[in-house]
Amino acid sequence: MDKITLGNSDLQVSRICLGTMTFGEQNTEADAHSQLDYALERGINFIDAAEMYPVMPRAETQGRTEQYIGSWLKKSGKRSEIVLATKAAGPSRGISWIRDGQTDFDLNNLRAAVDxxxxxxxxxxxxxxxxxWPSRNAPIFGQIAFDPDKERASVAIEETLEALATLVKEGKIRHIGVSNETPWGVAEFIKQSENRGLPRIASIQNAYNLVNRSFESGLDETCYRENVGLLAYSPLAFGQLSGKYLDAATAVGRLSIFPPTWSPRYLRSAVVEASRRYAALAREHGMSPATLALAWCYSRWFVASTIIGATNLTQLAENLDAYAVQISPDLVEQINKIHRDVTNPAQ
Incomplete structure (x- = not known):
């Protein structure tokens, strides 16, 4: 598995990252350990988690994902072989059970989250x-346009960077990144870090897939010029781009077992139509819909690492095998034709 230096950090990460948001909800601890073992066998050294996981978020399960990774680290003794990433939950997402609702990005709350x-x-x-996700009001999670009427109190980016600098000095974290950010947010993090001599973000973890290419509208240039690596999440659009929901009304996955309010952007009619067209294109070229979606994402010049998730080893193997698939210029043009017809329906 190829590796890349992540942004301006010294982290050498595999071009595929194992996402773990299913651990503790759709996957048992034994399942999780099997996936981690298999990923390492296939050359994956990059593991991503979050204090909020698993999804969908519930007070009863919060933290299980990290617990399962922790028990695997203790059992396997592989800590030195992996790049371990996790995320601190931000405010205003209806998750009051995390840190008693104290989830903003000041020093006290971030220290509690890290600990x-x-x-x-x-x-x-x-x-x-x-x-x-950002402390401030920002257009994320399916909100297409910025809405100034949703402005709220938030922790300033410079204060957050100062808090993270403290945690770096304390030896609790090595490098920092953002997630679900905008071009303005990335630019402001860079500006404040440079002006104040504070830690610089190495990465941005945003959704990027065939039905949501909004990263290409400003973030691609911003991150290229500022050397911030994209960690592309949801490359299969919550499974829509695998084709399984098109092929079987009884398909089991996040879009069928969780309430539709959890992921409405992936249930839009335009997303279903675009997924149908991409699935047909994949089969015309002798590959599965999932393979097409992943191979295309893996091939994008600005994607540092693609975060994949699976609920079983068969899915995980297919996702990893797609890394070897080459996407021809002609196929890229056919993909772009569909994109022009149905542009970013899951943004």
Missing amino acids: GSLRRLQTDCIDLYQLH
């Missing part, structure tokens, strides 16, 4: 610590 993750992960340092 909790370190305890569950059974490690003494997190390699990449990410802010799961």
Whole structure:
């Protein structure tokens, strides 16, 4: 598995990252350990989690994902072989059970978040610590346009960076990243870090897939010029791009077992139509819909690492095998034709 230096950090990460949001909900602890073992066997050294996981978020399960990774680290003794990433939950997402609702990005709350993750992960340092979503009002999670009427009190980016700098000095985290961010947010993080001599973000973890290419509208240039690596999440659009929901009305996955209010953007009629067209294109070229979607994402020049998730080893193997599939220029043009017809329906 190829590796890449993540942004301006010294982290050497595999071009595929194992996402773990199913651990503790759709996957048992034994399942989780099997996936982690298999991923390492296939050359994956990059593991991503979050204090909020698993999904969908519930007070009864919160933290299990990190716990399962922690028990695997203790059992396997593989801590030195992986780049371990996790995320701190931000405010205003209806998750009051995390840290008693104290989830903003000031020093006290971030220290509590880091300490909790370190305890569950059974490690003494997190390699990449990410802010799961912005403190401020920003157009994320299916909100297409910025809405100034939704402005609210938030922690200033410079204060958050100062808090993260403290945690770096304390040895609890090595490098930092953002998630679900905008071009303005990335630029402001860079500006404040440079002006104040504070830690610089190495990565941005945003949704990127065939039905949501909004990263290409400003974030691609911003991250290229500022050397911030994209960690592309949801490359299969919550499974829509695998074709399984098109092929079987009884398909089991996040879109069928969780309430539709959890992921409405992936249930839009335009997403279904675009997924149908991409699935047909994949089969015309002799590959599964999932393979097409993943191979295309893996091939994009600005994607540092693609975060994949699976609920069983068969899915995980297919996702990893797709890395070897080459996408021809002609196929890229056919993909772009569908994109022009149905542009970013899951944004």
